[in-house]
Amino acid sequence: MKKTFFVLSFILLFSTISCHKKPTYEPANVVVAVAYKQIGKPYSLGGKGPNSFDCSGLVHYCYKHAGYNLPATTKKLKKVGEKVTGKLKFKKLKKGDILFFKIGKIFGSPNHVGIYVGNKQMIHASPSKGVFKVYLDNKYWRKHFKYARRVID
Numbered sequence: 001m002k003k004t005f006f007v008l009s010f011i012l013l014f015s016t017i018s019c020h021k022k023p024t025y026e027p028a029n030v031v032v033a034v035a036y037k038q039i040g041k042p043y044s045l046g047g048k049g050p051n052s053f054d055c056s057g058l059v060h061y062c063y064k065h066a067g068y069n070l071p072a073t074t075k076k077l078k079k080v081g082e083k084v085t086g087k088l089k090f091k092k093l094k095k096g097d098i099l100f101f102k103i104g105k106i107f108g109s110p111n112h113v114g115i116y117v118g119n120k121q122m123i124h125a126s127p128s129k130g131v132f133k134v135y136l137d138n139k140y141w142r143k144h145f146k147y148a149r150r151v152i153d
Helices: 002-019 027-038 055-065 139-144
Strands: 082-085 098-101 112-118 121-126 130-135 145-150
Touching: 027 055, 027 112, 027 121, 027 130, 055 112, 055 121, 139 145
Parallel strands: none
Antiparallel strands: 082 145, 098 112, 098 145, 112 121, 121 130
């Protein structure tokens, strides 16, 4: 009887352990989760967190928490990862992709970035509103969108 109890206990113990898998580490989910935690924080030019951010500083900060050391300027960010799309095609985007925009009448390269968080939304830092989430499927964002880059596969 003791032997049967021991064997059954042993089987039960190891079957329980093997049924539970350790959660896998997904850097894109970390980037997005960290971005959500920054919503409501104020904008500051050159801000890299944790108390305030500019747009590229927010990207830098969120990726840093996922183990990536990205630049903290829009100009340098445009060289990281690989280009995903030159048009705002949501089916091609993945959580964590960096979105580049050209806002205002400034000539040259894109001057604004945000983090794609899924469901046609991004989190970014705006001089007027600080860090917040926006819905991208509208005329304004489509007009100003330039391209997306993917750092995390």
